Amino acid sequence: MSVLSLLRQGNPLADVERQREILEDRRNTSLPQFQAVLANSGLSDLRRGTLQTLQVNVGKLCNQTCRHCHVDAGPDRRELMSREDFEHCLRIIRESDVQTIDITGGAPEMNPHFEWFVTEVRRLNRHVIDRCNLTILSAPGYTHLPRFLADHQVEIVASLPCYLEENCDSQRGDGVFRKSIEALKLLNGLGYGVNGGQLTLSLVYNPVGPSLPPNQQKLEQSYRDQLRQRYSIEFNQLYTITNMPISRFLDDLITSGRYEEYMSLLVNSFNRDAVDGLMCRSTISVDWQGYLFDCDFNQMLDLPMANEARTHISHISTKDLMNRSIAVGRHCFGCTAGAGSSCGGALLKADRC
Numbered sequence: 001m002s003v004l005s006l007l008r009q010g011n012p013l014a015d016v017e018r019q020r021e022i023l024e025d026r027r028n029t030s031l032p033q034f035q036a037v038l039a040n041s042g043l044s045d046l047r048r049g050t051l052q053t054l055q056v057n058v059g060k061l062c063n064q065t066c067r068h069c070h071v072d073a074g075p076d077r078r079e080l081m082s083r084e085d086f087e088h089c090l091r092i093i094r095e096s097d098v099q100t101i102d103i104t105g106g107a108p109e110m111n112p113h114f115e116w117f118v119t120e121v122r123r124l125n126r127h128v129i130d131r132c133n134l135t136i137l138s139a140p141g142y143t144h145l146p147r148f149l150a151d152h153q154v155e156i157v158a159s160l161p162c163y164l165e166e167n168c169d170s171q172r173g174d175g176v177f178r179k180s181i182e183a184l185k186l187l188n189g190l191g192y193g194v195n196g197g198q199l200t201l202s203l204v205y206n207p208v209g210p211s212l213p214p215n216q217q218k219l220e221q222s223y224r225d226q227l228r229q230r231y232s233i234e235f236n237q238l239y240t241i242t243n244m245p246i247s248r249f250l251d252d253l254i255t256s257g258r259y260e261e262y263m264s265l266l267v268n269s270f271n272r273d274a275v276d277g278l279m280c281r282s283t284i285s286v287d288w289q290g291y292l293f294d295c296d297f298n299q300m301l302d303l304p305m306a307n308e309a310r311t312h313i314s315h316i317s318t319k320d321l322m323n324r325s326i327a328v329g330r331h332c333f334g335c336t337a338g339a340g341s342s343c344g345g346a347l348l349k350a351d352r353c
Contacts, residue, residue: 005074046326085290096318134183193235210262213240216346239345266333274340277347
């Protein structure tokens with residue numbers, strides 16, 4: 001695994017326009033356009049309803065460089081949300097009925113305004129999610145974070161792509177699994193994931209290679225059994241998330257010669273039932289510069305909201321974001337394949353897949 005992001009490598013796929021060219025290549029007639037598949041399933045377009053979640057990507061700085069990362073985050077990235085744009089996010093929260101603030105990155109905790117922002121959002125009595133890579137909790141300068149997150153009753157959604165050390169480290173880097181296990185034990189000690197407690201600890205599974213996630217309920221039980229037996233670790237729930245053909249995972253697919261195979265798998269696994277629960281229908285995404293997108297994946301492809309130029313959060317209100325069309329592309333097959341996929345895991349139970 002490289003220790004550098006695609007950007008620092010000078011990889012052509014660091015350019016999102018190049019990624020979009022590959023994904024939307026109309027000469028590739030073996031892969032249909034997502035909009036056409038939607039239309040064939042009886043939907044003219046996707047539309048957002050009531051806005052329930054504001055997802056804030058606070059930057060690309062991270063202490064890890066994971067193979068599957070659709071953000072191309074890493075220690076060599078310095079893009080971080082400014083205090084001014086955090087203030088704009090707070091205005092939107094105050095003016096709206098949005099109940100969940102989903103903070104992501106990079107490692108979101110590495111933004112110097114992270115703790116201040118969490119504190120302000122909790123003062124507004126909104127639910128906060130921290131998408132945590134776990135290893136940041138033992139990094140120098142961040143060891144106070146577990147207590148801070150617990151004190152502010154922040155839900156932790158933590159990436160742990162496997163309960164086996166070899167598989168986890170192959171995706172996230174040598175030594176990551178052991179550090180993650182120690183972090184989970186620490187969080188359990190603070191009351192996270194403990195039965196009957198009020199502190200929620202969710203784990204996230206991504207397939208190691210170009211395949212769909214297995215059944216979420218069955219895999220959750222396997223995680224629960226293995227982590228409990230091997231390490232006495234508890235958690236609340238497991239989310240299975242499909243790897244999106246974006247950024248580093250797209251590079252991995254192309255390098256291994258499996259891009260067409262994986263995209264065909266996503267297309268052939270399209271599930272109309274998954275469309276109803278897509279996160280873009282109730283979520284808006286804000287990038288580190290304060291620009292708005294229909295979802296975090298569209299953000300990484302710099303795909304503006306449908307029928308709009310790039311829109312900054314300072315120029316909009318929440319009523320402008322509801323009941324409007326959502327921008328789509330071939331990458332959207334990743335969210336509608338099999339049981340469906342979102343930042344909250346599978347969208348459907350096994351009997352609807």
